[in-house]
Amino acid sequence: MNDQQLLRYSRQILLPQIDLAGQRKLLNARVLVIGVGGLGSPVALYLAGAGVGQLTLVDPDQVELSNLQRQILHDSEAIGLPKVESARRRLQGLNPEVEVRVVADRLEGEDLEAAVAQADVVVDGSDNFATRFAVNIACVQRGRPLVSGAAIRMEGQVAVFDSRRPDGACYHCLFREGEESEETCSQTGVIAPLLGMIGSVQAMETLKLLLGIGQSLQDRLLLLDALEMRWREIRIRRDPQCPICNDF
Template identity: 60%
Template structure:
């Protein structure tokens, strides 16, 4: 049940016929893992906490740096030098004390990542490197958990949903293969702050749709954001039957 306080807090969301009280209850009973509490993870964590997702599991091994504050709006100047998980805990608890927060402060190895994914209903990859994205994808495929994946660098962003519960859904590896050893990070190539805010907000929206059960998630579709021209493009993405990550799950 929702308390009177919760009904009031989430009233504008509950007014939507696509959400209603039943959808809000589903959000309250949901658990989401956010991998990375930087530029993408900031709006993801803030909006999911504000929306009333019952449990947020927060994973990040890094500390807040002054250069982060241009885009990582979850953190502030007094939190510089503090662990990002601890900074996030304070901000999110102040935003919505109804939400249960589970900190994951260290780097996740294969075993701890598998356990973290198994403990939730949905995973949001807000990391900034290919190795982590591949590891998170593999863990989600193995556990059968949906993955909302976002990326942003320079003036370009990408977003997709990979859902191993759906027979036709590709996984991250189907789309990106083995990646590139020459992959750049924001610290090397730069990024404009509102772009990561936009992509992260869209990740949060996709998560709410999946958890509350409304709308059409971005499964099998890749959304491309061009911040320079303010244009969006959508590409269809098919599952690779020979994919070494998800092929075996679908009997290939």
Template identity: 60%
Template structure:
């Protein structure tokens, strides 16, 4: 790190858990953020501010007036612009030293897989179950940690799925069946700060994974009830019959026996 970086990240460098070595890991890391709406906005801005070296921002949607109530990476001036490009400009206005790449086209899972495999962590900030299930499957196949978040009305949830750990469940363990995408903000509403609370929690979990500090939310689902301002955590176990991640457990057991 140069003198300017030492000053920029000085408040993080003071943290003994992170220190110089942890900040260096952040600067060398590559993060894929999928969805630059209410959740992805604070994730992108905080990870840029924290010094995550490369941010890959993926969203094929464009900024709409109705987004501005909660999607803080965008402004009235960027209405009609690609959300990925709008968020990239916002992130680099905070920290021009961060490298930002944009994916603003709708890609097939096969086309998206190299981006997942190249990332040190993937952050799911999407608002539909089809994309969440697809991202989960890609991350499990690539062995890339996945930070998952969701928010609706006054409620939200965050968890971390880490295929590098034998005890980690996956998104399909949490939701075994395909779910109805009627449950989204455009149909049910959302209180603006709730996505900020969930998004900043996702950013914190991503930094912990990237820097190798603390205990990420692997095997735990953190739930927010903002109407009563209550957080609670529940245990989430692996499903031995999971069609997505059960083969990892079987392979691990086979490797152990053959050794």
């Protein structure tokens, strides 16, 4: 690392769990972020600030005025732009050393599987179950850890699914297709700081996975009631009948 990098990342290099060796790991790491909205915004900002070497951002939508209440990557001047382009501009302004790749479309099938295969960690900040199920399948197939988050109204949740562990559960072990709620933030609303809280936990879990430190949220679901400011934890067990992770 050069002098500028040592200065930029000095506060986390001071941490004994990271040090120079850990910072080098981050500089060489690759993370795939699905969705650069309310959750993907804090995730991408913190990962870029921490010096993750390559971020691939996937989102098919454009910036709208109603996004700005909570999607902190974007600003009023970005209205009408693809979200990934707005995100790239902001992240490169924050840390020009980070390589930001963008996909202004939905990734499906082989394209999604290929993108997952190129990442060290996948972060799901999408807002629909179809995408979440598809991303989970690709992560299981390619053996990549998945950091999953969701938020609606004043409630949020976050978990880590790591199929590299033989006993690890996958997203489908927790949520079955056909049983999910169809409610969205555009229908029921969401409080802005909630997205920052859940997204920040996702970013922290991603960094821990990349560094190989601490205890991850593997097989644990954190539930946040922001109105009462209470966290609950639920253990997740691998479903022996799961049609996704039991095939691999």
